[in-house]
Amino acid sequence: MFKNFLTTAPEVFYCAIFLLALLLVILSIPSIIHASLKYKLFDVSDLHRKNHAENISRLGGLSIVSIFTICTLLFSALINFEEANYLIVSCIILAGLGLKDDVYGINTSTKFLLQLVVAAILVFFGGFRLTSLYGVLGINEINYLGGGIFSIILIIFLNNAFNLIDGIDGLAGTIGILASLSFGICFAIMDELPYAFIAFALAGALAGFLRYNWFPAKIFMGDTGALIIGLTTAALAIKFIELNKFTGLNTPAFYSAPAIAVSILIVPIFDSLRIFTVRILKKKSPFLGDRNHIHHRLEDLGFKPDKIVMLTVILNFSAMCCTMILQHLGSFLLIFLLIGICMVFNLLISRQLSKRTD
Numbered sequence: 439m440f441k442n443f444l445t446t447a448p449e450v451f452y453c454a455i456f457l458l459a460l461l462l463v464i465l466s467i468p469s470i471i472h473a474s475l476k477y478k479l480f481d482v483s484d485l486h487r488k489n490h491a492e493n494i495s496r497l498g499g500l501s502i503v504s505i506f507t508i509c510t511l512l513f514s515a516l517i518n519f520e521e522a523n524y525l526i527v528s529c530i531i532l533a534g535l536g537l538k539d540d541v542y543g544i545n546t547s548t549k550f551l552l553q554l555v556v557a558a559i560l561v562f563f564g565g566f567r568l569t570s571l572y573g574v575l576g577i578n579e580i581n582y583l584g585g586g587i588f589s590i591i592l593i594i595f596l597n598n599a600f601n602l603i604d605g606i607d608g609l610a611g612t613i614g615i616l617a618s619l620s621f622g623i624c625f626a627i628m629d630e631l632p633y634a635f636i637a638f639a640l641a642g643a644l645a646g647f648l649r650y651n652w653f654p655a656k657i658f659m660g661d662t663g664a665l666i667i668g669l670t671t672a673a674l675a676i677k678f679i680e681l682n683k684f685t686g687l688n689t690p691a692f693y694s695a696p697a698i699a700v701s702i703l704i705v706p707i708f709d710s711l712r713i714f715t716v717r718i719l720k721k722k723s724p725f726l727g728d729r730n731h732i733h734h735r736l737e738d739l740g741f742k743p744d745k746i747v748m749l750t751v752i753l754n755f756s757a758m759c760c761t762m763i764l765q766h767l768g769s770f771l772l773i774f775l776l777i778g779i780c781m782v783f784n785l786l787i788s789r790q791l792s793k794r795t796d
Contacts (some may be wrong), residue, residue: 448629448631455513455635458512459642459645460645463649464646467647470495470501474657496657497662498650499536499537499660499666500538502644502659503529503533506639510526534725535661538606540661540662556669560589561586564673567676567680568580568588602709603706603709605733607653607654607655611648611663612747618667624678624692625638630681630734636674649658653743671703675702678692693765693766694768694769697764697776698761700773701754701758704753738791756779
């Protein structure tokens with residue numbers, strides 16, 4: 439009965455998995471906050487880089503990953519979707535890494551090694567691997583090993599990209615909701631039920647978490663939550679690109695899929711590329727934290743966290759709309775257009791900052 443209903447009315451299941459994840463997270467967060475107060479598991483305040491003045495729990499990611507796991511397994515069982523198992527295994531390993539980092543801290547080499555293992559599981563066992571760059575940089579088909587290595591690098595990059603934008607109340611969660619909902623809607627249009635389920639489960643979990651993470655935040659997602667958002671959206675991006683692969687003999691649901699995927703994740707991608715480039719040009723370690731992220735720069739202009747989130751969402755949504763409308767132009771041109779949009783946004787911020795210092 440469920441399978442027949444799933445075929446005839448999949449949108450009911452999309453709404454159900456979203457609402458179930460949202461409700462369970464909303465119900466579970468207060469217990470995590472209580473336990474954090476009891477055992478003093480807090481984010482130690484850092485006035486140089488953070489905008490909160492009191493100790494707040496960093497364990498919100500526990501709720502996100504556990505509820506996302508439960509909902510994904512529950513609905514994947516209805517359609518016998520085995521690829522979900524590899525994603526869940528990867529999420530559990532990464533959640534353990536994030537939890538250790540949130541509570542006690544972890545050295546960079548161990549963190550990178552475990553991210554490498556998780557990415558390899560997804561790529562070589564779960565099948566989340568790119569087989570082509572679709573003409574971007576003049577590269578089309580790539581072999582199994584080359585595609586695997588590139589996919590691993592992409593997954594690790596997005597893992598850390600979401601971690602880097604998680605520096606202000608509600609930002610990583612809101613961008614995560616926008617990204618997962620966008621992928622979910624795209625997969626729903628493509629009739630790719632399994633990946634739509636995964637996307638809507640993550641969106642629901644993040645929406646429930648945002649209830650407590652919106653400014654002023656009562657809890658943070660920590661590395662546990664940020665790494666899971668990065669991992670899952672990276673996996674969804676890879677599958678979205680692969681399922682819309684244009685061979686010349688087919689009609690994909692979306693053209694220029696790589697550019698569309700980049701546009702959906704443009705805020706974490708651009709912020710990470712920008713911050714790494716600036717640090718390297720200043721001959722500093724690209725992994726050394728500072729207050730030079732886009733959200734920090736907007737904060738220096740006097741914007742409150744809720745307004746900063748709205749501005750970045752507008753940037754992200756605008757980039758997505760432009761890419762969708764112009765998708766027939768090709769990925770190479772569209773990716774340059776996306777970079778241009780972000781550079782103009784960054785230039786406007788820089789000009790306003792320079793006026794404040796004059």
